[in-house]
Amino acid sequence: MTSLKPPELKPNDFIHGESSFSAPGIARDDVEAVNRAKPREFYAPRPAIYPKQAHGTFRRIKWIVMAVTLGIYYALPWIRWNRGPDLPDQAVLIDLEHNRYFFFFLEIWPQEFYYITGLLIVSALGLFLFTAVAGRVWCGYTCPQTVWTDLMIAVERFWQGDRNERIRLDKQPWGAVKIFKKGMTHLSWLLIGLATGGAFVFFFRDAPTLAAELVTGTAPESAYFFMGIFALTTYVLGGLAREQVCIYMCPWPRIQGAMTDRHTLLISYRPERGEPRGPHKKNDSWDGRGDCIDCQACIAVCPTGIDIRDGSQLECIQCALCIDACNDIMTKVGRPANLITYDTVAKQEAKAAGLHEPFRPVRPRTILYTGALVVVSAIMLVAWFNRTLLEINVLHDRNPPYVQLSDGSVRNGYTVKLLNKRPEPRTLLLETEGLPGAMVGIIGVDPSEHGHVHVPTDELREVRVLVSVPPAEAAKLGASSTPFWLVLHDSENGTHTKRAAKFQIPQPRHDNGHEKEDNHERH
């Protein structure tokens, strides 16, 4: 693994050696040019990493998290949820064909996508909070890249053995055994990839139906396409690229630096306890030396190929496997555990100075993140509980804005959209409110229905609505544009919803007035 640190400098790299002898009385800045004019390799090949199997608490936690997250991913589309005869019975379904998103008891229409936006904001703030308290727990335990890479490495270990065996295998010339072991590894990776892609498409179409279609080869082309894409990306990103995704492709390691601070729990080596490090023979004294016996176990298990003893670094996904590896060794040599552990910079500095500093999870940063999380969640909940299952959208005709009828009535036309978000068909009554004498006519709806519109289950119906006001009432409307309500009643359950609209009448025209005056003069 190439480190992103500046190249190590040797004394003869300094071109102007004299500068270290500054004049007496002039302080010398302790600074080094990072991008020094020194030949550097632009393209370095990636040295292979052979993560060793770790055993311990954190490895166990990671197995459990892997089982749970993968379990959710693969099983979720198969959970059924009864929504009545007209709607799909899949608990989690992104129904692109009908533009609906189902999540257990929730159902979202495309124009309500802001609920998803809110959910994403809540997730982001949650991620901020977790990162501020305990560093990259997302990266270390639950990120799909980490989970799948972990799975791919486990598969690799199953076919090719642990670290040393794998190194030996790679050095061996190609033969039947090597071809078999490598071939089975890649085949397993591809099958895992295919299963990943296969599970993904089930979120977008009824799972049992799609499964049958996939087997018989009658599924939509897009299903095969996305299965292929996900199979390939899982194989490439999880099997081949692994830690390179985290180090070079993912923006999160760059961003997370803004969320962590001196009080954030990070996986840290305790130099004050470990140094000076060095090999240790049995029965040697531990006096005058650190607990680190430089066994490199922490490096061997690391999936990103770093040395945690160099300190916090960008490549570290904080998977905690080095803690397990080190504790294993510490137990063996009879020293206290947790030479590598979750620790904060503040605590370490205090300890080095002989002071005590507690872990501070509650601090302005975390309070701010929690506050933002609470506020956004509250907004989301309020919005959700005010969500209507009946909606009406009204668009006034622009051209013509009004029509004068032969008896002197004025008529306005509206395009009205009725949204029935209930899992059953509804018959809705459309009326006006606040417009005396108004009569409602609906194009395509028989007058004998008396303004009742039938809207099928979970659908939107668009109707053209004509509202007429008789001459006597129209004359009473003072302004050229009168606000009123279009009200939608559901007579079955008594609910109603309304939408503000405007009724327009001809504006008294100035030149008409002149004509009348002229007329008058003539008489």
Added chain:
Amino acid sequence: MSSEKPLVEEGTGVTTTGHVWDDDIREWNKPLPKWWLYSFYVCILIAMVMWYLYPSWPTLNGYTKGSLGYSQRATVAGEIAAARRGQDAFRKQLESAPLEQVKSNPELLRFAMASGAASFQTNCAPCHGRGAQGAIGYPNLNDDDWLWGGTIADIEQTLLYGIRSDHKDTRVSQMPKFGTDKILKPDEIDAAANYVASLSKLPSDADKAKKGAAIYAEQCAACHGPEGRGNTELGAPNLTDGIWLYGSSPEQIRQSIETGRGGMMPAWSGRLDKTTIKSLAVYVHSLGGGR
């Protein structure tokens, strides 16, 4: 530019190109990464394959057609034909359905309205306006006043054969030019105009209107009816309502009597197919004034 023996960079072994500009400017010979270079070569190959498969190079009198025979025009034509085929079921249904039944079939109504609205914008909007709101001399199709009848069948007939068009089945009538042809004297026209205004309760001179009533009974009642309610058989407008195709000011009414009126609407039967005309009739009837 001069040449020299390439210099070698210490440590990496990278050389210069051996070219020197302005005495001291040299260029490191650091080639592009392999993956980049090979991607570039592959792109060139792909381009050559594309030249062979698709239209690419212009020639003096055309262009190279490519082995696939691909053409964007043909693709569009195909898409239009496919869309037409998609409409076929509806078009057939619309063609055979009696006009009155179109409105009771929601699916058919939606198709007819959409196709009618599109045809209206192309063919009818220039005179009747994009909202069918009309103008002086061009009827507003939203209101409930119809010169030649407002049932869906009436509207279809008007669409098919036009009004005062060159079609043999056209709707036709002529309002005499009472002034221009010296049928009435100016003061008689003035009297008749006042009477007509009084019919729809517009401001008028009672004495003149009284005199005009006699003239109306003699000259106008034959077409416009004894009470001025008009006659859709003859395209004679109702003079008692609030809608005036040529304006309701005294000057406008007087001018209508003096010079006569008679708008012209083309016959669409030879220009649009039957189903299009049918959907136009449905659309216009559904604008709100249909009877």
